[in-house]
Amino acid sequence: MMLDLLPREILFEILSRLPVKFLQRVKRVCKALLCLISDPIFVNMLASRGPKFLILSSSDLQSLDCSKASFTVQDALTNLDFHLPRDEIINISSIEIEGSCNGLACVALKINDNKENYRKLFLWNPSTGIYKKLPDLVLNLIGDVRMWGFGYDSSINDYKVVCATIASYGRHCRDPDSDYRYRILATKTNSWRELAYVGCVPQCRNARCSRYDLPQGTLLNGTLHWLIDCYQRWPGISTFDLTEEQFSELPMPNVETLLHLWTLSVLDGCICLVSSSHRDRCVELWTMKEYGVESSWQKLFKLAENFREINFRYSLRPLCFTTKLRADQDDEVVLLNNKDELIRFKPKDRSTLERLNICGYRIAQAIPYEESLASPNI
Numbered sequence: 001m002m003l004d005l006l007p008r009e010i011l012f013e014i015l016s017r018l019p020v021k022f023l024q025r026v027k028r029v030c031k032a033l034l035c036l037i038s039d040p041i042f043v044n045m046l047a048s049r050g051p052k053f054l055i056l057s058s059s060d061l062q063s064l065d066c067s068k069a070s071f072t073v074q075d076a077l078t079n080l081d082f083h084l085p086r087d088e089i090i091n092i093s094s095i096e097i098e099g100s101c102n103g104l105a106c107v108a109l110k111i112n113d114n115k116e117n118y119r120k121l122f123l124w125n126p127s128t129g130i131y132k133k134l135p136d137l138v139l140n141l142i143g144d145v146r147m148w149g150f151g152y153d154s155s156i157n158d159y160k161v162v163c164a165t166i167a168s169y170g171r172h173c174r175d176p177d178s179d180y181r182y183r184i185l186a187t188k189t190n191s192w193r194e195l196a197y198v199g200c201v202p203q204c205r206n207a208r209c210s211r212y213d214l215p216q217g218t219l220l221n222g223t224l225h226w227l228i229d230c231y232q233r234w235p236g237i238s239t240f241d242l243t244e245e246q247f248s249e250l251p252m253p254n255v256e257t258l259l260h261l262w263t264l265s266v267l268d269g270c271i272c273l274v275s276s277s278h279r280d281r282c283v284e285l286w287t288m289k290e291y292g293v294e295s296s297w298q299k300l301f302k303l304a305e306n307f308r309e310i311n312f313r314y315s316l317r318p319l320c321f322t323t324k325l326r327a328d329q330d331d332e333v334v335l336l337n338n339k340d341e342l343i344r345f346k347p348k349d350r351s352t353l354e355r356l357n358i359c360g361y362r363i364a365q366a367i368p369y370e371e372s373l374a375s376p377n378i
Helices: 008-015 020-026 031-038 040-047
Strands: 052-056 061-065 077-079 092-101 104-112 117-124 131-138 144-153 158-166 180-186 191-195 218-220 223-228 236-241 246-250 261-267 270-277 282-288 297-303 316-321 333-337 341-346 351-357 365-369
Touching: 008 031, 008 040, 020 031, 031 040, 052 092, 092 144, 092 365, 104 131, 104 144, 104 158, 131 158, 131 180, 131 191, 144 218, 144 223, 218 261, 218 270, 223 261
Parallel strands: 261 316
Antiparallel strands: 052 061, 052 365, 061 077, 092 104, 104 117, 117 131, 144 158, 158 180, 180 191, 218 223, 223 236, 236 246, 261 270, 270 282, 282 297, 316 333, 333 341, 341 351
């Protein structure tokens, strides 16, 4: 066979340049190609092809390839297929992406028609278009979801969805008397169960009640993270270990300024915080270089009042470092602000390279994901 004439490394390099949907067809040609495409080394090559985002606006689901030289070049922004049966999309009031992991995304469709109130959930591979229907999350008529989390539990080879629900959407997130229920869904068991948790509500800074962030947990090394803002308490970071199914907390950085807006994400494999203050007119980006160690927090950069390209009324959420296309290029970071703009920023010389507005008539989402052939039907 001709495949035997080339080294595996060369074959991996050739195959990694093909679209994932095409690879899905190629692996059905013969067992040799199936073995190559299923090889863990090749799977990792696919995941490292460059940062991409799931872009959800008022009417579209799209993929943005940030390894391109610009947001606006040809093929940087492409439409995605998420075709559901007609009976699944009746009475939908909104669609949300609750997180991504290993190339799979958790998508929630909100159903609330004065008779029923629940979320339809799907595990979806944006690269292949394949999805799996998950059990609905049923709420009472005036209930609401205040926190989501989605990730992978390597100990049992399964994906899990975590959420906090409240009995009445009229109650404020920081109300200590709010009636919260914490639930978890493992996709293999295909059923929801209750989580025991006593402590601060791990969702307020990421909830829609603040608009400054998204309600999804930030995933790193099998652990979900949320910013918390308990009643009469300084903000903190709540964590949830998907294997142990236990909540805990991470230490915050020691900041000198009273900062009003906080956002949380993962940047370059580290937990990252952006803090900003309209009063003091500054924005700081912090990264935790050694996970769980308070002294390892480092300030990556600070933008002060003389930096006129940032509106200090808007929070910033870092999404990723972009892939360097040339050895002489400086690091670039892509951020999302709550004005629904993606910003490509160069920390070294404090320059904004470009902006892309992705919002139509609702809050837009930009969720980092990696291309993969992973099946939602594990």
